[in-house]
Amino acid sequence: MSEGHSSISPPPKRQRLSKPPVIDLTSQGSEPAAASGKLALVDLTADDRGLSTDAEPDEDAIEHRPMDCGTPCHDTVKLASPDIDSPQIKHPDPIPTTSFCNTIPSPMQLNMISELPMSGNQDTITLAHxxxxxxxxxxxxxxxxxxxxFILSQFDSDVRHTVRIKIIxxxxxxxxxxxxxxAKAASSYPNIENIKAHMPEAFGTHHSKMIIYFRHDGLARVVITxxxxxxxxxxxxxxxxxSPLLPLDETSPCPMMAxxxxxxxxxYDLxxxxxxxxSKLNTLHDQLQSYDFAGVRGALVASVPIKQDLMTVEEQRSTAWGHLGLKSILDTVPLNSSASSAHIVSQISSVAxxxxxxxxxxxxxxxxxxxxPVGQHKTHAxxxxxxxxxxxxxxxxxxxxxxxxxxxxxxSTANMSQVNFLKPMLCHWASTTNSSVKGQLSTLKPRGTTSRAKAPSQVQASGMAKWLASKPSLSQPSHASSTLPTPNENAPRRAKRGPAAPHIKTYIRFTSEACTSIDWAMVTSANLSTQAWGSAPNPNxxxxxCSYEIGVVVWPDLWKDEDDxxxxxxxxxxxxxxxxxxxxxxxxxxxxxQAGNRVSDTVADANTPTAEKMGHSRKKRYIGWRMPYDLPLVPYAADEMPWCATSKYREPDCLGRTWDR
Structure with missing residues (x-):
């Protein structure tokens, strides 16, 4: 509990092999069997909702298209669903993460995807966990x-029809x-209550993704996904x-100015x-007031449909929302690095x-x-x-x-104008081609680039490759060139999640362009849109x-002790x-x-500190942040374009299908 984020302990009940195990959240798990129920969703475009099409809807309002209303793919093949009892699916064994000194596990965890290699699924969890x-x-x-x-199938089979489930x-x-x-699907289950949140903004969406549950032993938990x-x-x-499991404490204060x-x-912010x-959520509000959140370490950053006054936010009389809420949080996060230029990476699934x-x-x-720090000049990241x-x-x-x-x-012309503005900032989700998941890293320059000049990420890669070559335990000599070794699949900067398309949303401020340490990190439901984060202030x-969104921001000092x-x-x-x-x-x-080399091209000398030497002269602790993507980043090549779901793609995909959306 003391670390401010959680692992789920095995419940005091005998587990049967026929059910998804409830295990520690830092352990391996199995993907639950898929539900057979029909998908209850329909895509909502501006026309479907009776809205003016000359206005711009939130991209999240059209993030999922109906699969049964004019299939966009030819020769559609139904993908097999993971089955925990299937002998064809090999689940990774729990491989403990090697760590040393004083380390704290990542406050964010990734989902298990059975099609990924075992190394990409280490320490991952599922909804069933x-x-x-x-x-x-x-x-x-x-x-x-x-x-x-589907969601009902994720509950324990003994209680899924008795748990009181509220769908918002x-x-x-x-x-x-x-x-x-x-509503139709929920009506089949007497233990499910269907709650509709009022959406006053025409182009807003209820995009928050959160679970709050209460247990028979009096404990509760908050999960943001x-x-x-x-x-x-x-x-x-x-x-x-x-969150950690939260204990009941009816006398627990909830001061705004904590x-x-x-x-x-x-x-307070939740x-x-x-x-x-x-009033529809009064019961939930009253219950959560009775719980002790002292074990939580993190700041809630959320959005609600509202017109927010700048003066109220600046006077800190209420919770701030959207980009103003984020700004008020980050204004309290200490800058611990002397690096001259930070690197902020926004990794999202939608850009409006x-x-x-x-x-x-x-x-x-x-x-x-x-x-x-006092006296330090502001620099642009x-x-x-x-x-x-x-x-x-x-x-x-x-x-x-x-x-x-x-x-x-x-x-459109306006769309392309925005793409051209964004192009210098755009980077790949996967640093390698997904067609060779188990192959070596491809060249770390932007794909399609013929220039011999090195991009910033190449400079980092070059220094890392040479340093890895000098460390036999960290590299694979058989795959490395004798003149310029390339980091291979076993290099420690590969997340091995590239084959799984990104629906995750993370924002990270790295202390420098080397991306070796982190000032703060955020996981959220919010994509890059004014509906999610809020408009620029109007003259008033x-x-x-417009939308409901929710996320969490964390930073190193939240875990700092007096003797650190x-x-x-x-x-x-x-x-x-x-x-x-x-x-x-x-x-x-x-x-x-920090020496001013961005990242050196020279091989580390014999005096480079080793894991055994580090941390003994001073009390130093390290917090992990689980990376969903590879480092260094790979910029787009000049001829590359972002995926567009409303375009047509004639080249068959990995399943032999084309895209006629």
Whole structure:
């Protein structure tokens, strides 16, 4: 409990092999069998909703297209669903993550995808590991899309028909086919209550993705995730943040002015968020007031449909929402690095028509915010945006169908103007082609580039490759060139998640372009849109937010003890805890970066600190942040374009299908 994020302990009940195991959240797990129920969702375009098409809807409102209304793929092949009892599926054995010194596991965890290699699934979990706890008595589910039968199948089979389940979604209009489908499916189960959140904004969506459950033993838990509660989303890359199990404490105070990042402030902001749903969620609000959130470490960043006044936010009289809420959080996060240029990476699954002015002057201004030491001048961070290309979608596990929930428009003149502005910031989701998951890393320069000049990410890769070559335990000599070794599959900077299309949303501020340590990290439901984060302030100082969103921001000092001399958050790739080789590599690259070399091309000398030497002279602790993508980043080549779900693609995908959307 003391680390502020959680692992689920095995319940005090005998487990049967026929059920998904409820295990520690840092352990391996099995993908639950798929539900046979029909998917209760319908895509909502502006025309479907009776809205003016000359306005711009939120991309999240069209993130999932109906699969049964004019199939876009030719020769559609139904993908087999993972089955925990299937002998064809090999599940990874629990391989403990090697760590040393004083390390803390990642507060974010990734979802297990059975088609990925075992190394890519280490320390991953599934929905069944969260919802399969047989002690759950009541569960509140917040999301945009629901497959009721699928989500019910994730609960323990002994209790799934007795757990009180509350489904909260935003399809509230009487003619909303998505809401009609959810209501019809939910009506088949007397233990499911269908709750419609009122959406006052025409182009807003109820996009928050959260689970809150209460157990028979009096404990509760809050889980924030990135996937819709439909089966196909969980064959894409997703993430979870889980609170500790929260104990009852009816005398627990909930002061507004508790420090940002504390459990008490998290509780206050969560209750503020729930109050925006009105009386329908009064029961949930009253229950959560009676719980002790002291073990939580993290700041809640959320959005609600509202016109927010700047003066109110600045006076800290209420919870701030959207980009203003994010800015108020980051204004308390201390800058612990002396690096001259930070690198902020926004990794999202949808980019709406946001406009250059909003992105640079509003959203990036909030992302750039940080609490600097007295006298230190403000510097502008480098920004990168990770978004998949059509090639990455074509070759991913689900092929083109995975791209139905990934959006960036490229067809009109205005769309292309935005793409051209974003192009220098765009980077690949996967650093290698998905067609050779088990192959070596491809060249680390942008694909299609013929220039001999090195991009910044190449400089980093070159230094890393040479250093790895000098460390036999960290490299594979048989795959390395004698003149310029290339990091191979076993290099510690590969997440091995590239074949799973990204529906995850993360924002990270790396301390430098070397991307070796992290100032803060965020996992959220919010994509890159004004509907999600809020508009620029109008002349009256009001910021308009259209959608419900929810996420968590964490930073190293939340785990710092009085006797810690230094605490760092470092990216980790093949497990939730930073390993010795990941920390050693990070320290080496950071040392070169701080020396002004960006990342050195020279091989580390014999005096490079080793894992055994580090941490003894000073009390130093390392927090992991599980990376869903590879480092260094690979920029788009000049001739590459982002995936566009409304374009046509004639080249067959990995399943032999084309895309005629």
């Amino acid at each position: 969260i919802l399969g706890d047989p002690l759950i008595k009541e569960c509140w589910l917040f999301n945009y899309l629901f497959d009721v039968d 979604h935003g399809s509230w209009r009487a003619d909303d086919m998505n809401g009609i489908g959810i 990135t996937g819709n509660f439909i089966e196909r989303d969980w064959r894409m890359s997703q993430a979870f943040w889980c 420090p940002v990042g504390s459990g008490l402030r998290f509780q 209750l503020s968020y729930i109050r925006h749903y009105g 028509s946001v406009g250059q002015a909003w992105l640079q002057r509003t959203f990036f201004t909030s992302l750039n915010t940080i609490k600097r 480098k920004h990168s945006i990770i978004f998949p290309t059509s090639s990455e979608i074509r070759t991913c596990i689900g092929g083109y169908n995975s791209g139905a929930s990934i959006h960036m428009k490229t067809q 100082g009001e910021v308009r937010i 001399d230094e605490i760092k958050m470092v990216p980790c790739f093949l497990g939730n805890g930073p390993s010795a080789r990941e920390i050693e590599l990070a320290e080496h690259l950071e040392k070169d970066s």
